[in-house]
Structure formats: C-alpha cells, structure tokens
C-alpha cells in the first residue's frame with residue numbers, strides 16, 4: 162500500500178504537462194500579450210484593410226491574368242531561372258569548400274590528460290579564430306552580403322553568388338562543426354589511446370562518421386540558397402529577382418505572374434531533387 | 445624510431461594510485477605490479493574500479509595521487525611525444541568494439557598502425573588506402589581470424605561477432621607489447637570468444653604482457669594470476685587456487701547474487717573433459733595450454 166501521506170501533499174504531485182498557474186507563468190503570458198499588441202500597432206497590422214481595400218488588390222490580381230507567355234517573357238524567365246539555379250548551386254559548393262577547413266579547425270581537439278596550460282591555450286587559438294570567422298559569415302544575412310558585394314563589384318550575378326557562398330560558408334561551417342563534435346566519441350578516443358595524432362583522429366575518427374551528415378547538410382544549404390537567390394536580384398545581385406523587380410516597377414503584372422510561377426516551380430523542383438539525392442546517399 | 449616489427453615488452457607498476465570522479469573514489473591507494481610477459485586477470489564487482497584501472501594505464505583519467513610507471517617510465521610525467529610512443533605499444537580490446545562503422549573492415553584493422561603514421565602517410569592512406577606492406581599485414585590478420593572475405597565490407601554491415609574479430613585484427617596489426625582487454629567476451633558468441641582468447645594467448649606467447657578484465661570468475665581462474673578489486677583497492681592478488689569461496693564472498697560482498705557470473709556446476713572439476721558451449725575458455729585450456737606458461 163502506498164504511504165498515507167503521499168496524497169494531497171503539496172508539491173509532491175506530478176501534475177500534467179502544461180504548467181500550472183503561478184505568478185511566474187501569468188507574468189510570462191502578460192509579457193507575450195503586451196509584446197503582441199505593441200507589434201500589431203507598430204506594424205499597422207490590419208486584416209480588415211486587406212479585405213476592404215478590394216480595389217487595388219483585385220486590380221493587381223486581375224492584372225496577373227492571363228500570364229504573359231510571349232516569346233520575350235519566356236526568354237526572360239528562362240534566363241532568370243537558369244541564373245538563379247547556377248547562383249544557388251555555386252554558392253552552396255563554394256560555401257561547403259570554405260566551410261570544411263573552418264569546421265575542421267573549429268572542432269575541439271582531444272587533449273592529453275595532464276598536458277600543460279600553455280599547450281591547451283595554443284591549441285585553442287585556431288579554434289577561436291575559425292569560430293569567429295564562421296560567426297561573422299553566418300550572422301550577416303545573405304542579402305546584406307549581396308548589397309556589400311554589389312557596392313564593391315557592381316551589379317550582376319557574380320556578387321550575388323559571392324554573397325551566397327560567404328553566407329553558406331558560415332552556416333555550413335557551424336553545422337559541419339557541430340556534426341564533427343557530435344560524432345560518437347568512443348571510437349575516436351580508442352584511436353587516441355593507441356597514439357593517433359590530431360590529424361589521424363580527424364581523418365579516420367571523426368570525418369568518416371560525419372560524412373553522410375555533411376552531404377545532407379550541403380543539400381539543405383542548396384535548397385535554402387535557391388530561395389535566397391530568388392530575392393538577391395532585388396538589390397541588383399542577379400537572378401530572377403531582378404526580372405521580378407523590373408516587372409513590378411513597370412506594372413507589368415502579367416509578366417510578373419509568369420516569373421513568380423516559374424520561381425515556385427523551380428523551388429519545388431530543387432526541393433524534390435535534393436530530397437531524392439539525400440535519401441539515396443544517406444541510406 | 446625503430447618501432448617497426450619487434451616491440452619492447454611492457455610491464456607496469458601502480459604505486460599508491462588514487463583516482464577521484466567528484467566525490468567518488470574510483471581507485472583508492474592502489475598498488476599493483478605486473479612484470480613484462482606476464483598475464484593476469486582482473487575481477488571485481490560492478491563499480492570496483494576495473495575499467496578505471498585500465499583508463500589509468502593509458503593515461504585517460506587524471507591521478508589524484510600516486511605514480512604509474514609503464515616500461516619503467518613515469519606515465520604521467522612523460523611529454524606528449526613519449527606518451528604517444530608508449531600508447532603505440534599498448535593494445536586495447538573493449539566490450540564495445542570502438543570501430544569506425546563507416547569504414548571497411550580492412551581499414552579498421554589497418555588503423556592499428558595509425559599511431560606510427562606521419563601526416564603525409566595519413567593523407568596517402570586516406571586517399572589511396574593502406575600501402576602494400578600494411579595491406580599484407582591487414583589481410584594476414586583478417587585471414588587468421590577468418591575475416592578475409594570481409595576485408596572490403598563496411599564494418600557497420602558485418603555481424604557483431606565479426607566486428608569483435610575485426611577489433612582483434614586491429615590489435616594484431618598494431619602488435620602491441622602490452623594488451624589491455626576490458627571485458628572482451630561480454631555479449632559475444634562462443635566461437636568468437638575462442639578466437640579472441642587464442643589470439644590474445646598467441647600475442648602473449650610472442651612476448652606481450654596481458655591484463656584482462658573479466659566478469660566471469662571461472663574464465664579468470666584459467667589465468668596464472670588473478671587480481672581482485674573492491675572499492676578501488678586490491679583485495680586479492682595471487683594464483684587462482686587461493687581464490688576460495690570465502691575469498692570470493694568477500695570480493696563480491698554486497699553484490700546482488702544474480703550479477704556474479706559463476707558456472708552452475710562445481711568450478712573445481714574442470715580441465716576440458718566436458719567441453720561446455722558457454723565456456724570456450726575451458727575447452728581451449730586442453731588444446732592451447734592457456735594460460736599455463
């Protein structure tokens with residue numbers, strides 16, 4: 162029989178999965194509600210406006226039909242799509258090549274038990290340096306990198322590709338590094354215990370175990386790049402975004418419809434393709 | 445450094461060794477000395493400090509007090525270079541095989557050599573595979589363990605017993621002077637246990653010192669020297685004949701009865717007359733003379 166005191170003793174029941182009432186949780190709810198209201202006012206968020214101002218919205222939508230399927234429009238769409246695809250692919254490939262050494266250096270080393278403080282400090286210099294670079298590359302959004310490169314190099318897909326490459330290097334550098342560190346450590350430690358060097362541990366201990374993770378992450382990066390590549394054109398960095406911007410500015414909504422539809426198809430196709438490759442490689 | 449081929453045999457000694465993990469004292473003022481070429485079995489209840497003893501001998505845990513010498517040199521005082529050289533001569537067998545599952549069986553065996561590879565050779569091996577000499581030694585070791593067919597198979601795709609044998613093949617390639625085996629037979633089929641014991645015995649005959657941690661007291665009795673740990677200290681050290689029921693009771697006191705693996709029959713009437721499937725070491729004794737020297 163259970164202890165007679167177990168029932169009704171406060172603080173000992175298990176309770177449900179949802180937090181009970183407490184001053185702390187009510188305060189959190191109040192703060193979230195307040196921040197929501199503040200943001201609604203700040204952004205002028207008004208769904209009613211979307212419904213009542215039917216005129217411009219309707220004009221925009223009806224302007225899109227029928228889509229412009231003339232030769233000129235199709236050619237512009239084709240070039241834009243191709244360029245977007247090439248930018249995203251090159252960005253992911255260059256990014257992964259740069260990310261690899263960054264991640265390798267940014268992985269914590271197996272340290273010998275009883276090694277000196279200065280030795281440890283020396284080991285940590287390349288680690289912190291590569292971590293810092295990775296963070297800079299990653300935390301600046303790709304569209305900002307694109308702006309920077311457009312200012313430095315002029316308009317076109319080249320600065321856009323560079324922007325994607327730098328941002329991808331940062332994101333992949335971090336994710337590769339995390340994969341390398343999360344690898345099962347027992348086989349790695351076993352090699353360390355038989356006298357393997359740092360390079361040996363990396364090449365034969367961590368890398369083989371992380372490889373399939375790398376492939377899958379690189380494919381995700383490519384998917385994410387194809388989405389980014391569609392808007393880099395808004396700041397003049399090439400791709401289909403540039404065509405979209407021009408059509409908008411000229412109120413050429415029927416051509417816009419063609420461009421947007423082609424973009425959606427491209428993104429969906431790349432998602433499918435990448436998922437198929439990933440499935441094959443990982444299994 | 446002339447470390448190819450014949451490696452110097454390594455004895456070791458622990459003097460007053462204490463190891464702490466937070467408040468837990470895993471080893472307490474432990475004294476143990478094993479001569480080059482000797483073989484000894486380590487027994488003790490769960491948590492007695494057996495694995496910690498092995499980790500101390502590879503300098504994988506820091507000492508709180510005491511001294512460890514391997515081959516006459518202070519293990520915890522030596523510089524990184526020398527430690528690497530010592531580690532190259534220490535072979536490890538674990539219950540969990542510690543192989544890289546994505547690499548081929550052959551490559552995993554070849555990694556027995558990793559401690560003596562230069563950076564250039566590491567990269568060459570990564571890109572082109574092991575060189576001719578190493579390949580010959582790897583296939584020789586795999587053949588000896590009946591794994592010749594699996595040399596190119598991904599390690600993750602072979603059976604558990606084959607993985608354990610691949611781990612022993614790595615040991616053969618390394619050809620160490622001191623072998624530390626931490627429960628190598630747990631959860632492994634009798635045929636594999638046979639092979640592992642045979643191989644360890646062979647390495648010992650070739651001159652390697654052998655320290656083996658065993659859960660099964662009856663298997664431990666086959667060794668000329670048994671060391672028992674309890675609460676981080678040595679409570680028995682001597683030939684198996686002196687390991688009486690009373691002594692065993694002290695060693696495993698407080699342990700739940702089920703966790704001590706002992707043969708159902710009287711352990712004294714052995715000698716390989718009635719080979720039993722679950723105890724291949726017993727069968728082996730008649731043939732190979734392990735552990736008699």
Ligand SMILES: Nc1ncnc2c1ncn2[C@@H]1O[C@H](COP(=O)(O)OP(=O)(O)OP(=O)(O)O)[C@@H](O)[C@H]1O
Nearest residue numbers: 465468469470488489490491492493494495496497
């Ligand atoms: N890395 C660690 N961190 C914290 N405590 C540890 C660590 N390693 C061992 N211990 C503790 O030290 C004690 C001895 O552990 P050890 O692994 O040496 O026991 P063992 O004799 O090998 O036991 P088993 O037969 O169950 O493997 C245990 O109390 C264990 O919890």
Ligand SMILES: [Mg+2]
Nearest residue numbers: 494495496626
């Ligand atoms: Mg253990």
